[in-house]
Amino acid sequence: MYRFLLTPRWWGINLFIVLAIPFCIFMGSWQLGRFEDRVETHRSAEKQSxxxxxxxxxxxxxxxxVDKETSGRxxxxxxxxxxxxxxxxxxxxxxxGFYALGLLKTDEGKVLPVVRGWLPGDADRSKVPAAAEGEVTVTGAxxxxxSAGSDGVNSAGGLPEGQLGMISAASLVNxxxxxxxxxxxxVDKAESGLKAVPPSAPQGSGLDLKAFQNLGYTGEWFIFAGFVVFMWFRLFRREVEFSKDAALGLAEIEASASASS
Known part of the structure; x- marks a missing residue:
């Protein structure tokens, strides 16, 4: 009844099953490992913060x-x-709301972008307190x-003069x-009228959408493995039923031949 398992067609099916199931399990385990790494990185980033x-x-x-070790310091x-x-x-x-961003010129002749604080509503220069004159010392994270696309940041092209879409050297060079x-x-402590902006976690160190995508892919790969096993048993049962029907039909033909003789 199970001789069909020795046919070239079923050799191919069985070979595919033998290769597909370990591959799906490997990929699912790999995606799960990626998610666990992101969770551990997130915990490390919180502890570092x-x-x-x-x-x-x-x-x-x-x-x-600035790297993952120095970000937030x-x-x-x-x-x-x-x-x-x-x-x-x-x-x-x-x-x-919007950030009040000041450019601090240091003794080295370079400027450092400094988020002095945050205010609610549309960007309006009249709401921002005037910056202190003379030499100042800034302490902050x-x-x-x-970069565009990171943490919801976009380049915000076509902004009015005096506004900036991203806080980066590339956007300030001109x-x-x-x-x-x-x-x-x-800054650690914002000036009166402004609210201090807490430092954000370094890119790739938080439980963001990519982290949960890894978790979703883990489930998908294990589902694929189960689906492969399900389809093999379904094909196997159908082949067994065909074999039984064929054997029953052959027996009926032989019985008819014997009766007629």
């Missing part, structure tokens, strides 16, 4: 270039305010330059006649 908030501020030069920078800009469409505590640090700072 807590430690950074208690650390003594360090010189900017010691923390550059506290730094202290001295300079003079140069240009003041607005960064619209920024959310804080579930509300839409160091952040990597933003606005100031100085070199721009490839990083920015969000």
């Amino acid at each position: 807590e430690q950074a908030s208690r650390e003594k501020a360090r010189p900017l030069a010691d923390l550059l270039p 506290r730094t202290e920078v001295t300079g003079r305010w140069d240009k003041q800009l607005l960064v619209p469409d920024r959310d804080l505590d579930g509300k839409r 160091l952040q990597a330059s933003e 606005l100031v006649p100085y070199d721009v640090y490839p990083a920015w700072v969000t």
Whole structure:
């Protein structure tokens, strides 16, 4: 009855099953491992953020270039305010508003973008307190330059003069006649009238959409493995039924032949 398993067609089916099931299990386990890595990275980033908030501020030069280890670390920078800009469409505590962004010119002749604080509503320069004159010292969390598409950031092309879509050296290069640090700072304590912006987690270190996509892919691969097994048993049962029907038909033919003789 099971001789069909030795046919070339079923050899091919069985070979596919033998290869497909381990492959699906391997891919599902790999995606699960990616999700677990992201969870661990997220926990490490939270722990690092807590430690950074208690650390003594360090010189900017010691923390550059910004990476996952130095992002969120506290730094202290001295300079003079140069240009003041607005960064619209920024959310804080579930509300839409804008950043007050100041460019701090240091003794090295470079400018450092500094988020002085956040205000609710549409970007409006008249709402922003005037920046202090003379030399100032800024203390805050160091952040990597933003890029389009990261954490909901977009280039926001066509903005009015004095507004900026992304906080990055690339977006500032044509606005100031100085070199721009490839990083920015969000102050620990905002000036009166402004609300301090908490530092964001480094890219790839949070439980974002990509992390849960990995978890979804894990389930899909294990479902594929189960579907392959289900289809094999379905084909097998159908083949057995065909074999039984064929054997029954052959027996009826033989019985008819015997009766007629």
